[in-house]
Protein backbone atom coordinates (compact mmCIF):
# COMPACT_ATOMS: atom_id res chain seq x y z
CA UNK A 1 0.00 0.00 0.00
CA UNK A 2 1.41 3.42 -1.01
CA UNK A 3 2.15 5.64 2.00
CA UNK A 4 2.02 9.47 2.00
CA UNK A 5 2.83 12.18 4.52
CA UNK A 6 -0.18 14.29 3.63
CA UNK A 7 -3.30 13.32 1.69
CA UNK A 8 -5.69 16.06 0.62
CA UNK A 9 -9.23 14.97 -0.24
CA UNK A 10 -10.67 17.14 -3.03
CA UNK A 11 -8.98 18.83 -5.96
CA UNK A 12 -11.02 22.03 -5.96
CA UNK A 13 -9.44 25.43 -5.58
CA UNK A 14 -9.04 24.91 -1.84
CA UNK A 15 -7.38 21.47 -1.90
CA UNK A 16 -5.17 22.46 -4.83
CA UNK A 17 -4.05 25.71 -3.11
CA UNK A 18 -3.21 23.88 0.13
CA UNK A 19 -1.23 21.28 -1.84
CA UNK A 20 0.63 24.12 -3.57
CA UNK A 21 1.72 25.74 -0.30
CA UNK A 22 2.73 22.51 1.48
CA UNK A 23 4.70 21.22 -1.52
CA UNK A 24 6.33 24.61 -1.88
CA UNK A 25 7.42 24.83 1.75
CA UNK A 26 8.24 21.23 2.74
CA UNK A 27 10.01 18.10 1.62
CA UNK A 28 6.91 16.01 2.17
CA UNK A 29 5.13 13.38 0.12
CA UNK A 30 1.84 15.11 -0.77
CA UNK A 31 -1.10 13.60 -2.66
CA UNK A 32 -4.38 15.16 -3.78
CA UNK A 33 -7.25 12.72 -4.17
CA UNK A 34 -9.93 13.74 -6.64
CA UNK A 35 -12.87 11.65 -7.79
CA UNK A 36 -13.15 13.40 -11.18
CA UNK A 37 -10.82 13.21 -14.20
CA UNK A 38 -9.32 16.65 -13.45
CA UNK A 39 -9.21 19.29 -10.72
CA UNK A 40 -11.73 22.13 -10.40
CA UNK A 41 -14.64 20.35 -12.05
CA UNK A 42 -17.25 21.24 -9.44
CA UNK A 43 -17.84 24.49 -7.50
CA UNK A 44 -14.42 25.87 -8.42
CA UNK A 45 -15.57 26.08 -12.06
CA UNK A 46 -19.29 26.48 -11.46
CA UNK A 47 -19.37 29.91 -9.84
CA UNK A 48 -19.90 33.54 -10.73
CA UNK A 49 -16.20 34.16 -11.34
CA UNK A 50 -15.97 37.36 -9.32
CA UNK A 51 -12.88 38.29 -7.32
CA UNK A 52 -14.85 39.90 -4.52
CA UNK A 53 -13.69 42.82 -2.42
CA UNK A 54 -15.06 42.16 1.06
CA UNK A 55 -17.12 45.34 1.65
CA UNK A 56 -20.35 43.32 2.03
CA UNK A 57 -19.01 40.83 4.61
CA UNK A 58 -19.67 41.44 8.30
CA UNK A 59 -16.19 41.19 9.90
CA UNK A 60 -17.72 39.89 13.16
CA UNK A 61 -19.52 37.00 11.46
CA UNK A 62 -17.45 36.24 8.36
CA UNK A 63 -14.04 37.42 9.50
CA UNK A 64 -12.00 34.57 7.98
CA UNK A 65 -13.65 34.76 4.56
CA UNK A 66 -13.43 38.56 4.56
CA UNK A 67 -9.77 38.73 5.52
CA UNK A 68 -8.83 36.01 3.04
CA UNK A 69 -10.70 37.78 0.24
CA UNK A 70 -8.96 41.05 1.02
CA UNK A 71 -5.47 39.48 1.11
CA UNK A 72 -6.03 37.29 -1.94
CA UNK A 73 -7.10 40.02 -4.36
CA UNK A 74 -3.57 41.07 -5.28
CA UNK A 75 -2.30 37.48 -5.07
CA UNK A 76 -4.73 36.42 -7.80
CA UNK A 77 -3.87 39.52 -9.80
CA UNK A 78 -0.17 38.55 -9.75
CA UNK A 79 -1.05 34.94 -10.60
CA UNK A 80 -3.24 35.92 -13.57
CA UNK A 81 -0.48 38.16 -14.91
CA UNK A 82 2.23 35.49 -14.55
CA UNK A 83 0.08 32.82 -16.18
CA UNK A 84 -1.42 35.03 -18.89
CA UNK A 85 -4.98 34.39 -17.66
CA UNK A 86 -7.82 36.91 -18.10
CA UNK A 87 -8.20 39.42 -15.24
CA UNK A 88 -10.75 42.17 -15.86
CA UNK A 89 -11.34 44.84 -13.22
CA UNK A 90 -14.95 45.58 -14.17
CA UNK A 91 -16.07 46.73 -10.70
CA UNK A 92 -19.33 46.04 -8.89
CA UNK A 93 -22.32 48.25 -8.26
CA UNK A 94 -24.28 47.12 -5.16
CA UNK A 95 -27.65 48.82 -5.36
CA UNK A 96 -30.16 49.84 -2.67
CA UNK A 97 -33.76 50.27 -3.74
CA UNK A 98 -34.96 52.30 -0.76
CA UNK A 99 -33.80 54.13 2.35
CA UNK A 100 -33.81 50.97 4.51
CA UNK A 101 -31.48 49.21 2.09
CA UNK A 102 -29.37 52.36 1.86
CA UNK A 103 -28.69 52.06 5.60
CA UNK A 104 -27.16 48.67 4.91
CA UNK A 105 -24.90 50.22 2.26
CA UNK A 106 -23.65 52.68 4.90
CA UNK A 107 -22.88 49.68 7.09
CA UNK A 108 -21.04 48.07 4.15
CA UNK A 109 -18.71 51.07 3.83
CA UNK A 110 -17.83 50.58 7.46
CA UNK A 111 -17.40 46.80 7.11
CA UNK A 112 -15.23 47.30 4.01
CA UNK A 113 -12.76 49.52 5.83
CA UNK A 114 -12.78 47.17 8.84
CA UNK A 115 -11.94 44.34 6.43
CA UNK A 116 -8.87 46.26 5.25
CA UNK A 117 -10.21 48.05 2.16
CA UNK A 118 -9.34 51.62 1.37
CA UNK A 119 -12.37 53.94 1.57
CA UNK A 120 -11.60 55.31 -1.90
CA UNK A 121 -12.42 51.87 -3.34
CA UNK A 122 -15.94 51.87 -1.84
CA UNK A 123 -17.72 54.92 -3.25
CA UNK A 124 -21.25 55.59 -2.03
CA UNK A 125 -23.26 57.08 -4.94
CA UNK A 126 -26.71 58.69 -5.10
CA UNK A 127 -29.14 57.72 -7.87
CA UNK A 128 -27.96 60.50 -10.23
CA UNK A 129 -24.34 59.52 -9.85
CA UNK A 130 -25.27 55.89 -10.54
CA UNK A 131 -27.21 56.84 -13.69
CA UNK A 132 -24.30 58.93 -14.92
CA UNK A 133 -22.01 55.91 -14.65
CA UNK A 134 -24.53 53.31 -15.79
CA UNK A 135 -27.60 54.79 -17.55
CA UNK A 136 -29.55 51.50 -17.45
CA UNK A 137 -29.49 51.09 -13.67
CA UNK A 138 -32.35 52.47 -11.56
CA UNK A 139 -31.95 52.59 -7.79
CA UNK A 140 -32.09 54.75 -4.69
CA UNK A 141 -28.30 54.65 -4.20
CA UNK A 142 -25.37 52.28 -4.65
CA UNK A 143 -21.88 51.34 -3.59
CA UNK A 144 -19.45 51.34 -6.48
CA UNK A 145 -16.49 49.10 -5.76
CA UNK A 146 -13.96 49.46 -8.53
CA UNK A 147 -11.57 46.72 -7.35
CA UNK A 148 -13.89 43.76 -8.12
CA UNK A 149 -12.52 41.69 -10.99
CA UNK A 150 -13.81 38.80 -13.12
CA UNK A 151 -11.81 35.66 -13.85
CA UNK A 152 -12.17 31.98 -14.74
CA UNK A 153 -11.54 30.10 -11.48
CA UNK A 154 -11.59 26.71 -13.25
CA UNK A 155 -8.52 27.79 -15.23
CA UNK A 156 -6.92 29.20 -12.08
CA UNK A 157 -7.32 25.78 -10.41
CA UNK A 158 -5.76 23.91 -13.33
CA UNK A 159 -2.79 26.30 -13.57
CA UNK A 160 -2.20 26.08 -9.82
CA UNK A 161 -2.28 22.28 -10.08
CA UNK A 162 0.62 22.50 -12.57
CA UNK A 163 2.62 24.60 -10.08
CA UNK A 164 1.89 22.12 -7.31
CA UNK A 165 2.90 19.19 -9.53
CA UNK A 166 6.17 20.98 -10.32
CA UNK A 167 6.80 21.02 -6.56
CA UNK A 168 6.25 17.25 -6.45
CA UNK A 169 2.56 16.90 -5.49
CA UNK A 170 0.93 13.80 -6.90
CA UNK A 171 -2.67 14.14 -8.17
CA UNK A 172 -4.59 10.86 -7.93
CA UNK A 173 -7.52 11.46 -10.28
CA UNK A 174 -10.65 9.32 -10.74
CA UNK A 175 -10.25 8.14 -7.13
CA UNK A 176 -13.31 8.52 -4.95
CA UNK A 177 -12.79 8.23 -1.21
CA UNK A 178 -15.38 5.82 0.09
CA UNK A 179 -14.38 5.05 3.67
CA UNK A 180 -11.59 5.43 6.21
CA UNK A 181 -9.99 2.69 8.31
CA UNK A 182 -7.47 2.68 11.12
CA UNK A 183 -8.53 6.08 12.47
CA UNK A 184 -6.51 5.78 15.66
CA UNK A 185 -3.17 5.51 13.92
CA UNK A 186 -2.23 6.33 10.30
CA UNK A 187 -5.59 6.64 8.50
CA UNK A 188 -6.11 4.21 5.62
CA UNK A 189 -8.13 5.74 2.81
CA UNK A 190 -10.30 3.29 0.90
CA UNK A 191 -11.40 4.25 -2.60
CA UNK A 192 -14.53 3.17 -4.45
CA UNK A 193 -12.46 0.75 -6.56
CA UNK A 194 -11.23 -0.81 -3.26
CA UNK A 195 -7.66 0.45 -3.68
CA UNK A 196 -6.14 1.83 -0.47
CA UNK A 197 -3.47 4.32 0.55
CA UNK A 198 -2.11 5.34 3.97
CA UNK A 199 -1.32 8.86 5.09
CA UNK A 200 0.07 10.43 8.28
CA UNK A 201 -2.25 13.41 7.93
CA UNK A 202 -5.49 13.80 5.97
CA UNK A 203 -6.82 17.22 4.99
CA UNK A 204 -10.47 17.27 4.01
CA UNK A 205 -11.27 19.78 1.23
CA UNK A 206 -14.14 17.83 -0.28
CA UNK A 207 -16.38 20.87 -0.89
CA UNK A 208 -20.05 19.86 -0.95
CA UNK A 209 -19.09 16.46 0.49
CA UNK A 210 -16.77 17.74 3.23
CA UNK A 211 -19.35 17.16 5.99
CA UNK A 212 -19.74 13.50 4.93
CA UNK A 213 -15.95 13.06 4.89
CA UNK A 214 -15.67 14.64 8.38
CA UNK A 215 -18.35 12.22 9.62
CA UNK A 216 -16.18 9.34 8.30
CA UNK A 217 -13.61 10.54 10.82
CA UNK A 218 -16.21 10.60 13.60
CA UNK A 219 -16.51 14.42 13.60
CA UNK A 220 -19.39 16.94 13.20
CA UNK A 221 -22.05 14.33 13.84
CA UNK A 222 -24.59 16.96 15.02
CA UNK A 223 -24.21 19.12 11.91
CA UNK A 224 -26.10 18.79 8.66
CA UNK A 225 -25.91 20.48 5.29
CA UNK A 226 -28.23 21.72 2.57
CA UNK A 227 -27.54 22.09 -1.14
CA UNK A 228 -28.74 25.09 -3.14
CA UNK A 229 -28.37 25.18 -6.88
CA UNK A 230 -27.50 28.57 -8.35
CA UNK A 231 -28.79 28.87 -11.92
CA UNK A 232 -27.85 31.46 -14.54
CA UNK A 233 -29.27 32.77 -17.84
CA UNK A 234 -26.91 34.03 -20.57
CA UNK A 235 -27.74 37.34 -22.28
CA UNK A 236 -27.71 37.23 -26.07
CA UNK A 237 -24.68 39.00 -27.54
CA UNK A 238 -26.51 42.19 -28.53
CA UNK A 239 -27.57 42.77 -24.88
CA UNK A 240 -24.26 41.84 -23.23
CA UNK A 241 -23.28 45.52 -22.87
CA UNK A 242 -26.53 46.72 -21.33
CA UNK A 243 -24.56 47.40 -18.15
CA UNK A 244 -20.75 47.40 -18.09
CA UNK A 245 -20.19 46.49 -14.47
CA UNK A 246 -21.48 43.73 -12.16
CA UNK A 247 -24.70 44.72 -10.42
CA UNK A 248 -25.69 43.17 -7.09
CA UNK A 249 -28.66 44.16 -4.95
CA UNK A 250 -28.80 44.35 -1.18
CA UNK A 251 -30.08 40.92 -0.03
CA UNK A 252 -33.68 40.78 1.16
CA UNK A 253 -32.91 38.01 3.64
CA UNK A 254 -29.47 38.85 5.07
CA UNK A 255 -29.70 36.06 7.65
CA UNK A 256 -29.65 33.42 4.90
CA UNK A 257 -26.46 32.83 2.94
CA UNK A 258 -27.69 33.71 -0.55
CA UNK A 259 -27.99 36.87 -2.54
CA UNK A 260 -30.72 37.80 -5.02
CA UNK A 261 -29.80 37.13 -8.66
CA UNK A 262 -27.49 39.75 -10.10
CA UNK A 263 -26.23 41.01 -13.45
CA UNK A 264 -22.76 39.62 -13.94
CA UNK A 265 -20.03 39.93 -16.52
CA UNK A 266 -17.92 36.90 -17.44
CA UNK A 267 -14.23 36.97 -18.28
CA UNK A 268 -14.95 35.67 -21.82
CA UNK A 269 -17.19 38.67 -22.62
CA UNK A 270 -20.59 37.12 -21.87
CA UNK A 271 -23.11 38.70 -19.48
CA UNK A 272 -25.46 36.66 -17.35
CA UNK A 273 -28.20 36.93 -14.78
CA UNK A 274 -28.00 34.71 -11.69
CA UNK A 275 -27.61 32.82 -9.48
CA UNK A 276 -30.82 31.96 -7.64
CA UNK A 277 -30.72 29.35 -4.83
CA UNK A 278 -32.94 26.30 -5.39
CA UNK A 279 -32.71 23.45 -2.86
CA UNK A 280 -31.56 20.19 -4.45
CA UNK A 281 -30.84 16.75 -2.96
CA UNK A 282 -27.08 16.46 -3.60
CA UNK A 283 -24.03 18.73 -4.10
CA UNK A 284 -23.96 17.70 -7.77
CA UNK A 285 -27.63 17.88 -8.89
CA UNK A 286 -26.94 20.36 -11.67
CA UNK A 287 -30.25 19.88 -13.47
CA UNK A 288 -33.71 18.50 -12.86
CA UNK A 289 -35.62 18.28 -9.59
CA UNK A 290 -38.57 20.54 -10.20
CA UNK A 291 -42.22 19.66 -10.51
CA UNK A 292 -45.22 21.18 -8.82
CA UNK A 293 -44.75 23.13 -5.61
CA UNK A 294 -46.37 20.46 -3.37
CA UNK A 295 -44.08 17.69 -4.67
CA UNK A 296 -41.16 20.04 -4.42
CA UNK A 297 -41.83 20.93 -0.78
CA UNK A 298 -42.50 17.30 0.18
CA UNK A 299 -39.24 16.20 -1.52
CA UNK A 300 -37.47 19.01 0.28
CA UNK A 301 -38.85 17.68 3.58
CA UNK A 302 -37.43 14.26 2.70
CA UNK A 303 -33.95 15.53 1.89
CA UNK A 304 -33.67 17.85 4.84
CA UNK A 305 -32.34 15.80 7.70
CA UNK A 306 -30.94 16.34 11.18
CA UNK A 307 -30.55 19.90 12.42
CA UNK A 308 -31.62 21.36 9.05
CA UNK A 309 -35.18 20.17 9.71
CA UNK A 310 -35.58 22.98 12.24
CA UNK A 311 -35.37 25.43 9.33
CA UNK A 312 -38.68 24.10 7.98
CA UNK A 313 -40.36 25.79 10.93
CA UNK A 314 -38.96 29.17 9.88
CA UNK A 315 -41.63 30.95 7.77
CA UNK A 316 -39.08 33.36 6.24
CA UNK A 317 -36.97 30.43 5.08
CA UNK A 318 -39.97 28.66 3.55
CA UNK A 319 -41.03 31.92 1.86
CA UNK A 320 -37.60 32.32 0.35
CA UNK A 321 -37.55 28.71 -0.83
CA UNK A 322 -40.88 29.13 -2.63
CA UNK A 323 -39.59 32.27 -4.36
CA UNK A 324 -36.34 30.59 -5.40
CA UNK A 325 -38.20 27.55 -6.70
CA UNK A 326 -40.40 29.79 -8.88
CA UNK A 327 -37.33 31.48 -10.31
CA UNK A 328 -35.98 28.03 -11.22
CA UNK A 329 -38.99 26.94 -13.24
CA UNK A 330 -39.70 30.36 -14.72
CA UNK A 331 -37.09 32.42 -16.54
CA UNK A 332 -39.51 35.37 -16.39
CA UNK A 333 -39.63 35.27 -12.60
CA UNK A 334 -35.81 35.21 -12.41
CA UNK A 335 -35.43 38.11 -14.86
CA UNK A 336 -38.14 40.13 -13.10
CA UNK A 337 -36.00 40.10 -9.96
CA UNK A 338 -33.26 41.89 -11.90
CA UNK A 339 -35.75 44.24 -13.59
CA UNK A 340 -36.13 45.85 -10.16
CA UNK A 341 -32.81 47.60 -10.79
CA UNK A 342 -32.23 47.18 -14.55
CA UNK A 343 -35.74 47.95 -15.90
CA UNK A 344 -34.73 47.55 -19.57
CA UNK A 345 -33.98 43.85 -19.12
CA UNK A 346 -36.51 41.49 -20.71
CA UNK A 347 -36.86 37.69 -20.48
CA UNK A 348 -36.53 37.41 -24.28
CA UNK A 349 -32.96 38.76 -24.08
CA UNK A 350 -31.98 35.39 -22.57
CA UNK A 351 -32.34 32.14 -24.51
CA UNK A 352 -29.69 29.86 -23.00
CA UNK A 353 -29.05 28.72 -19.46
CA UNK A 354 -25.55 29.25 -18.03
CA UNK A 355 -23.55 26.72 -15.98
CA UNK A 356 -25.25 26.02 -12.66
CA UNK A 357 -23.26 25.62 -9.44
CA UNK A 358 -24.20 24.34 -6.00
CA UNK A 359 -23.64 25.95 -2.60
CA UNK A 360 -23.60 23.68 0.44
CA UNK A 361 -24.06 25.68 3.63
CA UNK A 362 -23.60 23.83 6.92
CA UNK A 363 -26.43 23.89 9.46
CA UNK A 364 -25.49 24.05 13.14
CA UNK A 365 -26.97 21.62 15.67
CA UNK A 366 -29.54 24.31 16.63
CA UNK A 367 -30.77 24.67 13.04
CA UNK A 368 -28.95 27.87 11.99
CA UNK A 369 -26.80 28.56 8.94
CA UNK A 370 -23.15 28.70 9.91
CA UNK A 371 -21.76 32.05 8.81
CA UNK A 372 -17.99 31.47 8.47
CA UNK A 373 -15.67 28.60 7.61
CA UNK A 374 -15.53 25.75 10.15
CA UNK A 375 -12.24 23.96 10.82
CA UNK A 376 -12.26 20.70 12.77
CA UNK A 377 -9.37 18.56 13.80
CA UNK A 378 -8.58 15.10 15.09
CA UNK A 379 -4.96 14.13 15.78
CA UNK A 380 -4.36 12.92 12.22
CA UNK A 381 -6.97 14.81 10.21
CA UNK A 382 -7.97 18.40 9.53
CA UNK A 383 -11.35 19.31 8.00
CA UNK A 384 -12.54 22.46 6.27
CA UNK A 385 -16.31 22.78 6.15
CA UNK A 386 -18.63 25.54 4.89
CA UNK A 387 -16.00 26.95 2.54
CA UNK A 388 -18.55 28.96 0.58
CA UNK A 389 -18.56 32.25 -1.30
CA UNK A 390 -16.29 34.17 -1.62
CA UNK A 391 -14.14 31.08 -1.14
CA UNK A 392 -12.72 31.14 -4.66
CA UNK A 393 -11.51 34.70 -4.12
CA UNK A 394 -9.96 33.90 -0.76
CA UNK A 395 -8.27 30.58 -1.65
CA UNK A 396 -4.59 31.71 -1.84
CA UNK A 397 -4.60 33.49 1.53
CA UNK A 398 -7.01 31.13 3.30
CA UNK A 399 -4.95 28.09 2.28
CA UNK A 400 -1.81 29.80 3.65
CA UNK A 401 -3.73 30.39 6.89
CA UNK A 402 -4.60 26.64 7.02
CA UNK A 403 -0.91 25.76 6.56
CA UNK A 404 0.04 28.18 9.36
CA UNK A 405 -2.55 26.54 11.67
CA UNK A 406 -1.13 23.09 10.84
CA UNK A 407 2.38 24.39 11.59
CA UNK A 408 1.25 25.75 14.97
CA UNK A 409 -0.34 22.40 15.84
CA UNK A 410 2.95 20.66 15.05
CA UNK A 411 1.36 18.67 12.20
CA UNK A 412 3.95 19.68 9.58
CA UNK A 413 7.25 18.56 11.05
CA UNK A 414 9.02 17.93 7.75
CA UNK A 415 12.26 19.41 6.43
CA UNK A 416 11.59 22.80 4.95
CA UNK A 417 12.70 23.58 1.42
CA UNK A 418 13.36 26.75 -0.52
CA UNK A 419 11.45 26.72 -3.80
CA UNK A 420 10.54 29.75 -5.87
CA UNK A 421 6.98 30.78 -5.14
CA UNK A 422 4.39 32.83 -6.97
CA UNK A 423 3.39 34.38 -3.64
CA UNK A 424 5.30 35.19 -0.46
CA UNK A 425 4.07 32.92 2.36
CA UNK A 426 5.72 34.95 5.11
CA UNK A 427 3.86 38.17 4.30
CA UNK A 428 0.39 36.60 4.57
CA UNK A 429 -0.78 37.54 8.06
Ligand SMILES: Cc1cc2nc3c(=O)[nH]c(=O)nc-3n(C[C@H](O)[C@H](O)[C@H](O)COP(=O)(O)OP(=O)(O)OC[C@H]3O[C@@H](n4cnc5c(N)ncnc54)[C@H](O)[C@@H]3O)c2cc1C
Nearest residue numbers: 010012013014035044047048050177207230390391392393
Ligand atom coordinates in the same frame (compact mmCIF):
# COMPACT_ATOMS: atom_id res chain seq x y z
C1 LIG B 1 -23.33 29.50 -7.60
C2 LIG B 1 -22.02 29.87 -6.93
C3 LIG B 1 -21.43 31.10 -7.21
C4 LIG B 1 -20.22 31.44 -6.58
N1 LIG B 1 -19.61 32.61 -6.93
C5 LIG B 1 -18.42 32.92 -6.39
C6 LIG B 1 -17.72 34.09 -6.80
O1 LIG B 1 -18.14 34.82 -7.68
N2 LIG B 1 -16.56 34.40 -6.18
C7 LIG B 1 -16.03 33.61 -5.18
O2 LIG B 1 -15.00 33.96 -4.63
N3 LIG B 1 -16.65 32.47 -4.80
C8 LIG B 1 -17.81 32.09 -5.38
N4 LIG B 1 -18.42 30.93 -5.03
C9 LIG B 1 -17.81 30.07 -4.01
C10 LIG B 1 -16.59 29.30 -4.54
O3 LIG B 1 -16.82 28.81 -5.84
C11 LIG B 1 -16.26 28.16 -3.56
O4 LIG B 1 -16.09 28.70 -2.27
C12 LIG B 1 -15.01 27.39 -3.94
O5 LIG B 1 -14.96 27.06 -5.30
C13 LIG B 1 -14.93 26.13 -3.09
O6 LIG B 1 -13.80 25.38 -3.49
P1 LIG B 1 -13.56 23.93 -2.91
O7 LIG B 1 -12.25 23.48 -3.37
O8 LIG B 1 -13.83 23.95 -1.43
O9 LIG B 1 -14.78 23.05 -3.51
P2 LIG B 1 -14.90 22.27 -4.92
O10 LIG B 1 -14.44 23.08 -6.04
O11 LIG B 1 -16.31 21.75 -4.99
O12 LIG B 1 -13.91 21.06 -4.74
C14 LIG B 1 -14.17 19.94 -3.94
C15 LIG B 1 -13.63 18.74 -4.69
O13 LIG B 1 -13.71 17.59 -3.84
C16 LIG B 1 -13.97 16.46 -4.67
N5 LIG B 1 -14.53 15.41 -3.81
C17 LIG B 1 -15.64 15.47 -3.05
N6 LIG B 1 -15.82 14.30 -2.41
C18 LIG B 1 -14.81 13.48 -2.78
C19 LIG B 1 -14.46 12.14 -2.46
N7 LIG B 1 -15.22 11.37 -1.64
N8 LIG B 1 -13.33 11.59 -3.02
C20 LIG B 1 -12.55 12.35 -3.86
N9 LIG B 1 -12.86 13.62 -4.21
C21 LIG B 1 -13.95 14.19 -3.66
C22 LIG B 1 -14.98 17.00 -5.68
O14 LIG B 1 -15.04 16.20 -6.85
C23 LIG B 1 -14.45 18.40 -5.93
O15 LIG B 1 -13.63 18.47 -7.07
C24 LIG B 1 -19.62 30.55 -5.65
C25 LIG B 1 -20.21 29.30 -5.39
C26 LIG B 1 -21.38 28.96 -6.04
C27 LIG B 1 -21.99 27.62 -5.79
